Amino acid sequence: MAPLSKQPSQPRPYKIGLPQWHHPEWYAPDQRTTDSLTLYSQHFTSVEGNHSFYGVPSEASVAQWVTQTPDDFRFCFKFPRSISHSGELLSCDHLVVEFLQRIAPLEDRIGIIWLQLSQQFAPQHLSDLNVFLSRLPSHYTYAVEVRNLRLFDKSDNERLLNQILMRHKVNRVIFDTRCLFANMKDDDETRDAKQKKPRVPTHVIATGEQPLVRFISPVDINLAHTSLSQWVKKFIQWIDEGKTPWMFFHTPGNQQAPELAQWFAEQLHVARPDIAPLSLWDKQPKQGSLL
DSSP states (O other), X not given: OOXXXXXXXXOOSSEEEESOSOOTTTSOTTOOGGGHHHHHTTTOSEEEXXXXXXXXXXXXXXHHHXXXXXXXXXXXXXXXXXXXXXXXXXXXXXXXXXXHHHHGGGGGGBOEEEEEOOTTOOGGGHHHHHHHHHHSOTTSEXXXXXXXXXXXXXXXXXXXHHHHHHHTTOEEEEEEOHHHXXXXXXXXXXXXXXXXXXXXXXXXXXXXXXXXXXXXXXXXXXXXXXXXXXXXXXXXXXXXXXXXXXXXXXXXXXXXXXXXXXXXXXHHHHHOTTSOOOOOOOOSOOOXXXX
16 A cells, blocks of 8 residues: 555544554564554554453553553553453452553543453343443543344343443444455454454444444455445544544454555545544665665
């Protein structure tokens, strides 16, 4: 993909990122892994904090992330699975406090903190979710991702879920996997992605002021352009309504995720020239000095 022109200095009215800040296929061969976050955050405005799902980050890691990112960069951490997947949302206050205290030094770099619930989280558990959300500190922004198909029924179950989220001004995560599952390619990475990603309906709704979309394309990212064009229109609508939407881009294996994000940002820029496009880093090794 040809390099884009230099980005305007004004901030984008939306947040854009990937599921991680390091991938062995993304950067120049001589790029140090320890510098990946610094380089990534010079181009993207956010990242999914998927690693926090597996455990509370260390104090040293949090301190390092502060020094490696600009003030306007945002981490979107997942609540640890000890909270979201324990089945005991009402008995984990100490775990929530521990997690929030650990990431607190990031201050304004904390973006949306999201609760990714398992398929076992069903309509009968919604009252627990309501209480859990009511106990969270109000100075953070939150999102909830559900995967139980009964919560996508466009009936009483889903209405109650949306009402709870709107009551607490919590965003509902939209995970758009339609392109992935429509693709018939049968390579190892596609099969792995289809096994790991949820096949849930894509219900486009903003229950809060910062809608969060996770989008995964097939390996051939060109097959996602039609769907992403619809998201461009939706993002412009949300921006015009005063909302701040977020978009995170996935591909099977994530090798092509940066280019997918760049294409989306360029289409937004074409539709609205006042919205900055997205440049990517140079993948060529640095040339040594001859002097």
